[in-house]
Amino acid sequence: MTVRHIASLAAAVSVISLTGCLDVPHPFRNPGGVASELAHNPPPSRLDVPTPTDVQMKPELAAIWAKDIAAILLQQSVPAIAQPTRPGDWWLKLRTERRGGQIVPLYSIMTPAGAVRATQEGTGVPVDAWSAVDSGAVAQIAHEGADQVVSALSGIQADQMDQDPHSLKHRRARVWFKGVTGAPGDGDVSLARAFAASFRGSEQTIQTSPQDADFTVATTVKLTAGPPGSRNNPQQGIEIAWRVTDSHDKEVGIATQLHDIQAHSLDGMWGDVAVAAAQQAAEAVGEMITRYTGRDVAPIKPPGQAGAPGTAAAGQTKAPPPGG
Structure with missing residues (x-):
C-alpha cells in the first residue's frame, strides 16, 4: 500500500512538487536488526x-x-x-x-x-x-x-x-545518509547539507557511516529534456528520489520529488530550492521509518496478561481472553 504526499516547495527561482511513495510497515518484515534479534518471540517466517x-x-x-x-x-x-x-x-x-x-x-x-x-x-x-x-x-x-x-x-x-528495551520503539533509529548524486550545479552538496540539517531535528539519528545503521538513505537526481515552453523558453524535468532501505537492504520506500523547471535554472547555486526540497524530504523519510518500525501501532498483549482485553470486533485490535 502506498500513500502519496503532494506538497509545493516555495522557492525564489522555481517551485518543485514533492510526491512521496511510502510503504506501510509489514508485520513479518524485519523492524530493524537489533529489534528482530532481541525480540522475545520473533514474528513467524510463514x-x-x-x-x-x-x-x-x-x-x-x-x-x-x-x-x-x-x-x-x-x-x-x-x-x-x-x-x-x-x-x-x-x-x-x-x-x-x-x-x-x-x-x-x-x-x-x-x-x-x-x-x-x-x-x-x-x-x-x-x-x-x-x-x-x-x-x-x-x-x-x-x-x-x-x-x-x-x-x-x-x-x-x-x-x-x-x-525489547533495545528495539526501535525505545530508541532513535540510526540512519546512514549516503549523500546525493546526479544533481546539476552545487545540488549534490546543497541538498545533502540541507537534508542533514533538517533530519537532525527528527526522531532519528543521522550518521555518515554504515556501521550499526538501522536504515540507509540514498538520493539521486535526474534531469530530462522537457517541452520547449512558451516564447522559446525550454523546460527540463527534474526528479529527486530519496530511497530508504533497512539494515538488510530491503526497500522501505522512496520519496520522489518531480517537477518541470526552466532549463538550466539549477546549473549554479540551488539556494532556497535545496532547503525547501530537503525539509520536505526529511519529513517524508522520517514518516517512512516511523511507519516501517510500527512505533505508532497499538500493541496486542498475549491472552491472560494484564491489560489484555477480549476478542476484537471488526476494525479493532484486541487480544482474546484466556481460552478464547
Missing part, C-alpha cells in the same frame, strides 16, 4: 492457513476461504500459504460463531504451540445469507478477514518490540 472445519459452510467453500485469504495476505507482504499446519509454523485458525440471527467470522493467530495469540472478528452475516454464500461472497469475506489478520500481526509485533 503463516499456515489450513482449511477450516467449524465454519458452517460447504467443505469446498471452506477451502476457497482459506486459499483466498492466504492469497490476499501474500499481496500484503505476509508470507501466508493455504496448507495444513506444519511443526514450527504460526497459523491462522478460521472459524465462525452463531450469535442470534448472525454468523460471525473469527480469525485467530495461533502460535506454533497451538495457543491463541490474538483473535479478530469479522462483520456478522445473517444466517440465511451465510447459508447461501458462493465463491464470490467468500472472496469478499476473505478480503475483510485479511485486513483483520494484518492488523493483528502488526499489534503482535508492536507488543514484541515493547518488551
Whole structure:
C-alpha cells in the first residue's frame, strides 16, 4: 500500500512538487536488526492457513476461504500459504460463531504451540445469507478477514518490540545518509547539507557511516529534456528520489520529488530550492521509518496478561481472553 504526499516547495527561482511513495510497515518484515534479534518471540517466517472445519459452510467453500485469504495476505507482504499446519509454523485458525440471527467470522493467530495469540472478528452475516454464500461472497469475506489478520500481526509485533528495551520503539533509529548524486550545479552538496540539517531535528539519528545503521538513505537526481515552453523558453524535468532501505537492504520506500523547471535554472547555486526540497524530504523519510518500525501501532498483549482485553470486533485490535 502506498500513500502519496503532494506538497509545493516555495522557492525564489522555481517551485518543485514533492510526491512521496511510502510503504506501510509489514508485520513479518524485519523492524530493524537489533529489534528482530532481541525480540522475545520473533514474528513467524510463514503463516499456515489450513482449511477450516467449524465454519458452517460447504467443505469446498471452506477451502476457497482459506486459499483466498492466504492469497490476499501474500499481496500484503505476509508470507501466508493455504496448507495444513506444519511443526514450527504460526497459523491462522478460521472459524465462525452463531450469535442470534448472525454468523460471525473469527480469525485467530495461533502460535506454533497451538495457543491463541490474538483473535479478530469479522462483520456478522445473517444466517440465511451465510447459508447461501458462493465463491464470490467468500472472496469478499476473505478480503475483510485479511485486513483483520494484518492488523493483528502488526499489534503482535508492536507488543514484541515493547518488551525489547533495545528495539526501535525505545530508541532513535540510526540512519546512514549516503549523500546525493546526479544533481546539476552545487545540488549534490546543497541538498545533502540541507537534508542533514533538517533530519537532525527528527526522531532519528543521522550518521555518515554504515556501521550499526538501522536504515540507509540514498538520493539521486535526474534531469530530462522537457517541452520547449512558451516564447522559446525550454523546460527540463527534474526528479529527486530519496530511497530508504533497512539494515538488510530491503526497500522501505522512496520519496520522489518531480517537477518541470526552466532549463538550466539549477546549473549554479540551488539556494532556497535545496532547503525547501530537503525539509520536505526529511519529513517524508522520517514518516517512512516511523511507519516501517510500527512505533505508532497499538500493541496486542498475549491472552491472560494484564491489560489484555477480549476478542476484537471488526476494525479493532484486541487480544482474546484466556481460552478464547
